[in-house]
Amino acid sequence: MNASRKLVIGAAALALTVGGVVAVSSASAEPREAARAAVTTTAWAKVAANGAVQGSSGVSAIRKFGIGRYNIDTYGDLGNCALLGTINTNDGSDPGPGSSSILVGKVGSNTLFIRTATPSAGGTAAVDSDRPFSITIVC
Template sequence: MNASRKLVIGAAALALTVGGLVAVSSASAEPREARQAAAVTTAWAKVAANGQVLGGQGITGINKFGIGRYNITTSSGLNGCALLGTINTNGGNDPGPGSSSILVGQVNGNTLFIRTATPSQPGSAAVDSDRPFSINVVC
């Protein structure tokens, strides 16, 4: 092998080695932007139609104050949190999805308003009705 060819092969090997080092070093660099904390569930509850809490965490009180109307107090603040709710079944005799609704809203810093309804039910309970539900607060 002639000297100029050895020099080219040596230079290529050096370039690969240096390039590899640069790639490893830049891949391990810390991101320049601050990362946001992941969202976590701060409170949740499974509630019977009569307002009894069947299970939960981060709940300090519940007040059933009308047909299908509940206030739930949490131990932490709600500002900037996602408020999620769903109607539960009642031992299989509940009308189920498609024939019920739930509204979840924030009353103040740590109180949720829940309204449950059965819009497809005939008679006077066609709107507000006591329904079992679950709520989840994610911040």
């Protein structure tokens, strides 16, 4: 064992003996991806089937403009964000028959288009159906 290695080991042992902390750092010890891994929910909304807002944050407006069709404006830019949507129940009651679907898409720098449907229903409800939903925007 060379003298410099003995010195480092001795210093570490002394620091631990007197209650100190030994920290070893390297620029390559933490991958660059880990530093970018932090994400933030920038906006969310819970919306009733009729377009009424039941709760939200980071959302400036919600407009229902057709059966199962909604636009949601946010305060921030949606570029490079994950857009998540789900059909809800209203206070524990089933909002409709069978399966449900939701489409969430970006139509502007800060505007989302939401389309809800009940695919198992017959007629036009299979294409568009007013359904309560929640959206989350994660950037």
